[in-house]
Amino acid sequence: MHRTLISLLAASVALPALAQDQSILDMGRERTEAFLAGDLDAIWSDMTPDMQAGLGSLEAFETFQSQVETDLGEETAILDETTTDASGLDIYTRIGQWSGLDTPIVIDWAFDSEGMIAGFVVQPQPQAAESAYLDYETQADLRLPFDGEWYVFWGGREIADNYHAAEPSQRFALDFVVNQDGQSYSGDASDLESYHCWGREILAPADGQVVATVNDLPDLPIGETDPANPAGNHVILALAENEFAFLGHLQQGSVTVQQGQEIAQGDVIGLCGNSGNTSEPHLHIHLQTTPVLFEGEGLPAQFQTYLANGEPVDRGEPLRGETVAAE
Numbered sequence: 001m002h003r004t005l006i007s008l009l010a011a012s013v014a015l016p017a018l019a020q021d022q023s024i025l026d027m028g029r030e031r032t033e034a035f036l037a038g039d040l041d042a043i044w045s046d047m048t049p050d051m052q053a054g055l056g057s058l059e060a061f062e063t064f065q066s067q068v069e070t071d072l073g074e075e076t077a078i079l080d081e082t083t084t085d086a087s088g089l090d091i092y093t094r095i096g097q098w099s100g101l102d103t104p105i106v107i108d109w110a111f112d113s114e115g116m117i118a119g120f121v122v123q124p125q126p127q128a129a130e131s132a133y134l135d136y137e138t139q140a141d142l143r144l145p146f147d148g149e150w151y152v153f154w155g156g157r158e159i160a161d162n163y164h165a166a167e168p169s170q171r172f173a174l175d176f177v178v179n180q181d182g183q184s185y186s187g188d189a190s191d192l193e194s195y196h197c198w199g200r201e202i203l204a205p206a207d208g209q210v211v212a213t214v215n216d217l218p219d220l221p222i223g224e225t226d227p228a229n230p231a232g233n234h235v236i237l238a239l240a241e242n243e244f245a246f247l248g249h250l251q252q253g254s255v256t257v258q259q260g261q262e263i264a265q266g267d268v269i270g271l272c273g274n275s276g277n278t279s280e281p282h283l284h285i286h287l288q289t290t291p292v293l294f295e296g297e298g299l300p301a302q303f304q305t306y307l308a309n310g311e312p313v314d315r316g317e318p319l320r321g322e323t324v325a326a327e
Contacts, residue, residue, distance in 0.1 A: 021083045021090065024083040024090045024091075024092050024111065025081060025083055025092065027092065027109070027111060027115065028081070028083070028092025028093075028094065028109045029081075029092075029094075031043055031046075031092075031109050031117065032092075032094055032107055032109070035065060035107075036074075036075060038062075038065060040058065040061055040062055040065060041058070043061075043117065044058045044061060046115070046116055046117050047116065047117045047118075048112060048116045048117065048118050050118070051116075051117055051118055051119065051120070068122055071100060071101075072098045072099075072100045072101055072105060072122075073098050073099030073100030073101070074098065074099045074100075075096045075097070075098050075099075075105070076096075076097050076098060076099050077096060077097040078094060078095075078096050079095045079096055079097060079104055080093075080094070080095040080160075081093070081094050081095075085183065088112070088113065088189035088190070088222070089110045089111065089112060089118055089119070090110070090111045090112075091108060091109070091110050091111075091119075092108065092109045092111070093106065093107070093108050094106070094107045094108075095107075095125060101124065103124045103125060103127070104124070104125040105122065105123070105124060105125065106121065106122070106123055106124070106125045107121065107122050108120065108121040125159065126159050126163065126165075126166040127159065127166065128157065128158060128159050128165040128166060128171070129165060129166055129167060129168040129171050129298075130168075131168065131171050131297065131298065132297065133171070133289075133297055133298070133299050133300065134157075134300075136299050136300050137300075137302065138243070138287065138299065138300060138301055138302040139239065139240035139241070139243050140205070140206035140207070140208070140239035140240050140243060140245075141206055141207075141265070141304055142205045142206050142301060142302060142303045142304060143203070143205055143206070143265055143266065143303060143304065143305070143306070143326055144203075144205070144303055144306050144318075144324060144325070144326040145202055145203050145204070145205045145247060145283065145285055146176070146200060146201065146202060146203055146272075146283065146326070147201070147203070147325075147326060148178070148200070148325060149178070149323050149324070149325045150176040150177065150178055150197070150283075150323070150324055150325070151176065151177050151178065151179040151184070151322075151323050151324075152174065152175075152176060152318045152319060152320050152321060152322045152323075152324060153175040153176065153177050153282060153320070154173070154174065154175040154320055155174040155175070155317070155318045155319050155320045155322070156317070156319045156320050157171075157172065157300075157317075161319060161320040161321075162174075162320060164286070164298075167294075167298075168297055168298060169286075169288050169293070169294050169295065169296050169297065169298050170286045170288070170298050171297070171298030171299075172286060172287065172298050172299060172300045172301060172317070173284065173285065173286030173298065174284070174285050174286065174301065174318060175282050175283070175284050176197070176282060176283045176285075176324075177195070177196070177197050177280070177281070177282045177283075178195075178196035178197040178200065179196065179323070180196050184196060184197070184280065184281075184282075185280070189222060190221065190222050190223075191222075192219060192221075192222070192273075192274055192281060195274075195280060195281040197272045197281050197282060197283065198251075198272060198273070198274070198281045199251065199271050199272060199273075200271065200272045201268050201271060201272075202247060202250060202268070202269055202270050202271060202272055202283055203265075203266050203267065203268060203269065204237065204263045204264065204265055204266060204267045204268075204269050205237075205239075205245060205247075205265065205285070205301075205303070206237070206239045206245070206265050207239075207262075207263070207264050207265050208237040208238050208239040208245070208262075208263060209237065209238045209260065209261070209262050209263070210235060210236070210237060210238075210257045210258060210259055210260060210261045210262075210263060211236040211237060211238050211244065211259065211291045212235075212236045212259055212291065213233075213234070213235050213236070213255050213257060213258065213259060214229070214231070214232070214233050214234050214255075215233050215250075215252070215253060215254070215255040215270075216233070216252065216253070217229055217232050217233050217252060217275040217276065218252055218275060219251055219252050219273045219274045219275050219281075220274055220275065220276075220278070222274075222279075222280060225276075225277045225278060225279070226275070226276050226277055227277050229275070229276050229277070230248075230276055230277040230293070231246060231248035231249070231276050231277075231284070231293055232248055232249045232250065232273070232274075232275030232276020232277070232278060233248075233249070233250040233251065233252055233254070233255060233270065233273060233275045233276070234246060234247060234248040234249070234250060234276070235247050235250070235255060235257060235269045235270060236291050237263070238291065239287075242289045242290075243287060243289070243299060244287065244288055244289070244290065244291045244296075245285065245286075245287050245301075246284070246285065246286050246287075246288065246293065247269065247270075247283065247284070247285050248276060248283075248284040248285075249272070249273055249274060249275055249276050249278045249281070249282060249283065249284050250269075250270035250271060250272065250273050250275065251270065251271040251272065251273030251274075251275070252273065252275060254270040254271035254273065255269065255270040256268055256269060256270060257269050257270075285301070286298060286299075286301065287299040287300070287301045300317060301317065302315050302316060302317055303315070303316065303317070303318065305326070305327045306318075306324055306325060306326050306327055307324065307325045307326075307327060308322045308323070308324050309322055309323055310323075312327065
């Protein structure tokens with residue numbers, strides 16, 4: 001079949017914080033039921049001007065709705081519903097079973113602070129990439145790459161916990177932010193300095209050698225991304241044979257290490273920033289078999305001696321929704 005997809009989110013939803021808001025659930029359910037029934041006039045009137053401009057016209061939106069019916073059939077069961085927050089947008093996500101496709105279908109609505117529709121996505125649910133390294137044991141002795149408590153935005157082996165799992169080289173990648181009172185920022189969501197992880201020190205997770213660095217890319221305003229430089233400012237470390245660590249989205253000019261340098265676990269390598277293909281300040285880390293981004297296979301990262309939701313972990317893989325801290 002043709003891939004059915006519309007993706008006009010005003011900001012990437014790659015990094016939502018876990019939340020469950022009844023009002024957003026209600027809005028998402030109402031818009032979804034109206035879309036499925038073909039009642040599109042009210043939906044169109046509730047879209048932001050940017051959303052309407054992206055679609056082109058109400059007639060184009062109607063054509064898209066008809067295409068969904070033709071390609072996917074009817075929704076036969078609701079498998080899951082969640083709400084999340086991403087860069088000031090409230091996201092309603094619904095996963096359903098449809099008559100025309102075996103793969104579950106994901107519907108996302110993004111609402112701005114006034115309840116206007118800022119984004120809409122309909123697409124088959126991504127599937128976790130196959131991996132020959134599911135039983136891999138990390139060779140390096142890893143510590144968490146920061147001090148203090150950080151929140152696991154994305155982490156785990158299933159798509160539901162970790163959108164990275166669809167990409168073979170980032171099969172086990174992790175994204176971290178710092179949450180306070182359940183949010184990754186306080187005050188103005190458009191101000192990078194409002195984000196609690198902004199400027200925090202990022203540490204070497206293990207002894208190793210610096211393979212490559214990038215340090216001169218700008219930290220982008222919220223709502224802008226840099227797909228051409230997905231990792232942004234970053235450091236690549238050789239930790240063991242065929243075991244390389246990537247730490248990305250660092251602040252411009254903050255990288256403190258150089259190619260070829262030997263570093264020790266816990267050394268500061270840079271500051272948390274918002275460079276690259278990112279929706280808000282955060283730290284991305286993953287291990288893979290080669291030092292070239294997107295070339296190679298992702299490896300599980302088992303960290304040692306840390307706390308997860310206050311409970312000690314001798315060796316483990318942080319999971320989405322956990323608050324973790326090095327002991």
